[in-house]
Amino acid sequence: MKEEKIRVLKLSWKLLKFKPVLVFFGFLSDILFFLTPLMLSLIIREIFNKIEHVSNFNISIWVLILLLIPLARAFNFLADAIFFVTMMPYVKQAQILLRKNMLVQIFSLPGAEALTDTAGESVSRFRGDVEEAIWFTYEITQKFSIAVFAGFSFLVMQKINWQVTAYLSIPFTIMIFLVLFSKKKIIELRKTRRKAAGAVTRAIGEIYHSIQAIKITNSEERVLRYFDSINEKRRKAEIKDELFVAILNSIYRITVSVGIGIVLYIVGNSLTNNTFTIGDLALFVGILNSLADFIWDIGDFIPRYLRTKVSYSRIFKLVRGRKRESYQKIEEKLVNYGPVYINKSYTSQKSDLNENYGTLQKLIVRNLTYIFPDSNKGIENVSFEIERGTLTVLTGRVGSGKTTLLRTLLGLYDKQSGEISWNNKKIEDCSSFFIPPRTAYTPQVPHLFSDTIKENILLGLEENNIEIEKALKLAVLEDEIKKFEKKSETLIGPKGVKLSGGQKQRLATARMFARKSDLYIFDDLSSALDVKTEQELWRRIFSYKEMTCFAVSHRKMMLKKADKIILLKDGKIEQIGKLDELLTKSEEMQRIWKGEI
């Protein structure tokens, strides 16, 4: 597919306008910052002129030395301080905005197919790529400030001596081009270097991962030789990169020296007849030094631009998921302004559920179809009904499409066809409809937050409306929680208690029960729970007669208890009915019952 165009400058401009006041004053502070070396050079010129008694200004040299120099340097400090309270807050806030828009956009995608890459890789786009994109917006303003400085410097210098200025422009122009063209090479070298360094890191990991195999096969020495060859490659890449940067560095330092040499060469005569003073010489030396630094900065622009473009394309690919929305639409969503809550807590702008549908009497699914884009697996033309107060069990062999069916029903996959209705009313958007208090759901592998057990159950609900203890008990988790010192305030995750797979699943189940819902949907609890715990869990659930449950399972107990069994095979419904019916009618059911599959 053809790559769509990314308009980096347009996006950047839109982002800059997010906080126009901060950006404007940040820009001014930058100009002040870049102009101070010029001011300083002018003051030092005056000092030398005073010493030489050729000054036209009627102020004391002591004022220049003791007052104006510190003052000019103070401007530099002041510029930094202003920058810190204007441009930096803008940069940080714009980052938050971009990240928030990315998150919101990802959450709007069908949940089970939102990420096209691993979460770890996706996070790197929230981190590095967002930073790159926002810093670039600042870079644009910075280049303008540098241009202002360069312009002023040129004006001052040519006013003092246009001839010298004209000569000086030659080496500096050459340097600008050198810097511009070499920056690409730097990026290239840096890439090779990073790759070589990455190879070393990876090799170490691989060696210690396969240590047992290495020992068993007596390969220690050979593996070390291999390791050495990778190290050697890296050494070369590192030296090459460092040396190239050093060469560039030298070139621009040499340009300054050559510039000074040129000035000395030309002004010999003028110095003796006082048309060019020692102060002028000091001024030229001062300006040349700072000019070189800034040209170095300007050379950065093109490679920065290219890198930013890559970052945007990585961000775009992340947030459009598999839906392949046009870049233009995504652009708008990404730079959509909104509060970034740096001083106060976030407040939801969500409107209440549309309650017109009423409490569940009957859920009807007609011809539901979802086929995975990159294989021809999935579910096809699935139709069934769920009635209030019943237990419906979804069963079938591994890969028959059970999880896909649940996810498509819940809008976690975008259904390709079919109709779902709640109390005979058609549902438009499954994803926003199937949420508590209508349905609650536990995925096969639930994901929890590194937070307290309580927070993981509440997920933002008001605590006093929720019966946490009851939910934990229903999920057969109360005994284990009691053993924790801080009970339900216990922190879980890497910084706290590490829960087992079964505990995680029961916590997710408790989370589900905490939300009083019309329909409870379970994806195979048996994958992480042992038989006894699972039986106890269901026993507690069944003690509530009015609960409506829809569960994936192939446990005998569940199949016996079910009011209705939906048997899936190869993504299609094989049979629907009670257990004894199915056992007589369906060979597939018999196999599942015998545990052959």
Added chain:
Amino acid sequence: MQSQIQMSDYWNLQKKYLQPHFIKVILLGLLLLSMTIIQVFSPFLIQWYIDLATENIGRILFSSTKKTLNFYAFLYIILSLLQFTIYLGTVYIGQDLAWSTTNKLRYDLTFHTINLDMSFHNRFKAGEMIERIDGDINTLAQFFSQFSVQLLTSFLLIIGIITVLFIKNWIIGLVFFGFTIFAFILIYFLRDISVQNWEKERQSSSELFGVIEESLNAIEDIKTNDAIDFTLNKFFDKSRYNYKTFMNALFKELYILFGSWILLSLADILVFSPSFLLFENGKITLGTIFFVQMIVGILILPIYRIIRQVQQFQKAAASIRRITYLFHIKSEIKASGTKKIAPGAIELEFENVNFSYIDTEPVLKGVSFKLNKGKKLGLVGHTGSGKTTLSRLIFRLYDINEGNGRIKINNIDIKEYDIKNLRSNIAYVTQDIELFQASLRNNITFFDNRISDKKIIHIMFDLGLKEWFKRLPDGLDTIISSDEQGLSAGEAQLLTLTRVFLKKPNLVILDEASSRLDPVTENLVKAAIDKLLVNRTAIIIAHRLETLDNVDEILVLDKGKVIEYGERKKLVKDKNSYFYQLLKTGKIEEVLK
């Protein structure tokens, strides 16, 4: 061992690795020295130039004077060219030293640690070794080659500058001597004023991205629990915290900027005030003032550099400590045996073997059995019963402690065999395959280039990997890695089998694939294994009952104890045996739970 790093530790390490590069070190020192000299000398040219030009103010220049002036300008350019050429030399030699020495250190540390026994590797996982071998040694890289030299030349430069200033005029010399001391104190006190704040910022930022990662992982949970707002709230909380810590760190930076404002303003004031007075009294020339201004500009840099090196030293000290700690660990496996295993199938005997890893429950309790030449033993037991440990002991990945039983091969304690010979006589087939990001060839031969491609391909085709192999873009040169080439469980097992067929083992330990293979691969694996087992003694860790049809003996292991051991033929008929139960119910895991 975790004590404070001694300077002697540092010197020893540095000496050991720098000694082979003695000449380069000397050369680097010389280059840096000459660079310093040029740096101090160049401003003299400008002074002479100015002095000569101002002497002649108001006069017409003689052509000889004009020539001298031009000569100074010319020399100034030449010297700066020379200076930067030397600079490039120092960068090259410095980098070369840094990487040659640390590569050697990396090699040595890897060499040392991979030869340590498995109890070390259980304690230090791959991630930590990356931190040591890559992270810590990287910290040392620049430091190692440059610390002494940089420190030396920076001091030299400072001393050179102050000496020159003293020679020019003792008052100016004294003033800048004082200034240098003041600068050191100021920079030293400001050096890590913001470090803690930045540390906090990093912390908050990793928390923020932690929340984002969790949210992305939990999209399914979030959407179905109507928790998008909750997630956004968490995101904004962490963002806000990150914003605050960032701004705090930034404000701390202002102290540093304020410090350099004081320093730079002071430098300017000190350049002009005394000089102006001395000039008015005819003590110094205009050129000298210019000279002082230029050279003081150079003075501040080495001060910063010295302080940075000192900071680096503190960081490096921690790394050196961790590295020397690893070097001090000794392997517990004594590789002192010299005997060689006689060719042909072997006899294997466990004599009342007890074993436990450090600080854990005993994993094997009084395990005894004797497997005759060419016999096959089926090892059954559920996860954690000690099956894997049992096989590891045969390889001497761990050693049994004195008095805790013996393992004998052909009636000789395995500790008496040469360890390499022992390992090359045993093959281990598992479904877990760890791959290197390297060519397929290297992944099969483990970088043994004595093995011909023909032989490898022959074995692969024999094992039925022809179709898979044909699909690879570059044949044996195809770079494979665990994440990219998507090996199925069956293919992984076939690859390990290829590795095994390259050597001629006398004992085969086979950890059967527990996941289900597709029928075609399953048959391939089965055929290959049958072929492998011919005329060899074997231990088969079985996950499926069919596998046990072909073994001679059965050993059932439960919580480290042998609960049943006997000939398969007899056990099949014994209704009280576990094995009989197994065959009846058909499920290994359930019977043994």
